[in-house]
Amino acid sequence: MPASVHYQRHDDIGVIRIDNPPVNALGHAVRSGLLEALDQGQADDGARALVLMADGRTFIAGADIREFGQPPRQPLLPEVIARLEASTKPLVAVLHGTALGGGLEVALGCHYRVALPGTRVGLPEVKLGLLPGAGGTQRLPRLVGVDSALDLITSGRFVAADEALTLGIIDAIDQTDVPLDAGLGAARAILEGQRTARRTGELPAPAADPGAIARHRARLEAEVPDLFSPFRCLEAVAASTENSLAEGLRRERELFLACMDSPQRTGLIHAFFAARAPHRVPDAGEPPALTRIALVGEHPLFERLEGHAGRTGIEFTDRPDASTQACLIAPRDAPPDCPAACLRIALQPAEADGRPDELDADLVLVTPPQGALLELVAIRASAEQQQATADALKALRQAVVVSRRDSLLAALYRAANASPDDRCAAMEAASLPLAEQGLCYRTGDIDLLAIEALGYPRHLGGPHRQATLTGSATSETSP
Known part of the structure; x- marks a missing residue:
């Protein structure tokens, strides 16, 4: 198993732990490691429930930027999330720091989500000319409805834990500052019947909301009429009301690939990389601080x-x-x-x-x-x-x-x-x-x-x- 993901049982609860510093990005090793650890947990007869957590200062902060522009490598994230969601044992995701982009999509594929105070979640792909392409446009509306999903996905804004709980993105906030303790506590409560785990993808499709779709379309036409991906986000979320999860995911994938082919994506990603370290002077080293x-x-x-x-x-x-x-x-x-x-x-x-x-x-x-x-x-x-x-x-x-x-x-x-x-x-x-x-x-x-x-x-x-x-x-x- 890749060193970036580990499996260990705590009594009758199996723990899948991501350790891929600094932000536990969803690179190939993490995606592969998640599947291997999941298989271990499924095969572990002593584990009655599973917990997915991450080491360090954050949960999964999104995709691995080192893979931007490279050919995709199996397993792709949608497959990983589908496998997580299909787990035969209750699967709890513990969020802390940030759960962004693919990180939040991973959490949406789990059966229960508990967050630590200060956690922020979001699907900011639109800011890179993309849309959430691993089920985010289909699973999020099943939890929060079309209007809230469109607000979050077309803006890419981050949501604090309290708002995420109110909206229904997460199931609970645990006041501990230790992800493992929060996860074990939630898993134990599920096993004892005090909390309910559920597969997001098996929830009913959200009710159609043509008024919300019209309002958000009008807002986008007024604010960002020249942009491509926000309107594809709108189409993808709209598809969540019309079809089964499988059909919605197929439509999401079509729209995601259309965004990938858009020249706007390359422009936005160029701007993203330009903003990463503009304060660095080449070959300057680490000079003494000004105090x-x-x-x-x-x-x-x-x-x-x-x-x-x-x-x-x-x-x-x-x-x-x-x-x-x-x-x-x-x-x-x-x-x-x-x-x-x-x-x-x-x-x-x-x-x-x-x-x-x-x-x-x-x-x-x-x-x-x-x-x-x-x-x-x-x-x-x-x-x-x-x-x-x-x-x-x-x-x-x-x-x-x-x-x-x-x-x-x-x-x-x-x-x-x-x-x-x-x-x-x-x-x-x-x-x-x-x-x-x-x-x-x-x-x-x-x-x-x-x-x-x-x-x-x-x-x-x-x-x-x-x-x-x-x-x-x-x-x-x-x-």
């Missing part, structure tokens, strides 16, 4: 940073002294008398006149015209100094992209404003020289800034990605 920072002048950002200081170990002051490691200087404020070894970080709005390298600063923090994503431009600072600053901002819950010598964001902003009738095309044209000049560490950083700060359509993946697509046949500029 004492002077905030010079006044700026709304300063209040946000101070509000998140909490347990970060970062101390703010308004007067630099010999112990100050960095000065963050508000625009139009007089340069402070910083110690010689102190980093000078100048704030500059993207729409400001002048280049960052014209400022008397080691780093320039460029603020966007919209959104919260900042750009940290290295002017005189070393890679280690830039990384230390980016790490401090990240610790303070401030999203940041790192770049060098000149501002990617300001250049994209100028290009977009110079061509207000075709902002996207202008940003696409501007993105190529930005990459060629080596101002970005990763071309995806250009795309991320354009999406988050300048409103470039996320489903296109960003201006640099769009500009580098070859041939008009592959262009995705039109929805």
Whole structure:
């Protein structure tokens, strides 16, 4: 059995335990291991019930991103979930941390779901241009109804444990902080007849709700008319009311594959990967942390940073002294008398006149015209100094992209404003020289800034990605 999944019996309850750090993603080893552990539990005559749980800080946080773009490998997740649901012994899922995407679909395939306090669940596939393709569009409506299922699946929002219990996604919240104890307790209660296990797929199909479908369609047409997958989600959920589970699953699979073939999926996944570590400076290593920072002048950002200081170990002051490691200087404020070894970080709005390298600063923090994503431009600072600053901002819950010598964001902003009738095309044209000049560490950083700060359509993946697509046949500029 793969080391990522283990089986062990506790008295008369068999426990299937996933151990695939950091987030117990549903990679091939986990999928295979689940089936092997399930077979062990089914064959174990001493086990009257089964518990599915995960080690670490979370249940299953979704698919394994390392498998994105690779050919699928058996067993596929729908088969795994079907086998779990068919278990002849009661099967309890214990949720903690997050149960997202395929993780929640796995839980929906179990016969009873208990969550620890603080758990969040959701089906966020729509944000990657997909729909829940392992039964989520068919099993969730059987538990919560069409209206709530459409709300959750077409938005991709996360649901806290209390709301999940109210909706019927989970069966109970256990106040313990130990998943094993919660699972054993729930399984024992089922065996003693105090709680009821049920196969979600065997529940009656949800009642047809044409009013809810019409409302959600109208909302999607108003909010995201150019997107493909939300409307396929709507079709899949609608199918749950019309057919048996098997027929609904077949329709879900057809619509899932249509989403997989959509160019929007590749654009959204590109944007997803671009957002994973934009604060990392290549080859910077792990520099010593900044722990004492002077905030010079006044700026709304300063209040946000101070509000998140909490347990970060970062101390703010308004007067630099010999112990100050960095000065963050508000625009139009007089340069402070910083110690010689102190980093000078100048704030500059993207729409400001002048280049960052014209400022008397080691780093320039460029603020966007919209959104919260900042750009940290290295002017005189070393890679280690830039990384230390980016790490401090990240610790303070401030999203940041790192770049060098000149501002990617300001250049994209100028290009977009110079061509207000075709902002996207202008940003696409501007993105190529930005990459060629080596101002970005990763071309995806250009795309991320354009999406988050300048409103470039996320489903296109960003201006640099769009500009580098070859041939008009592959262009995705039109929805």
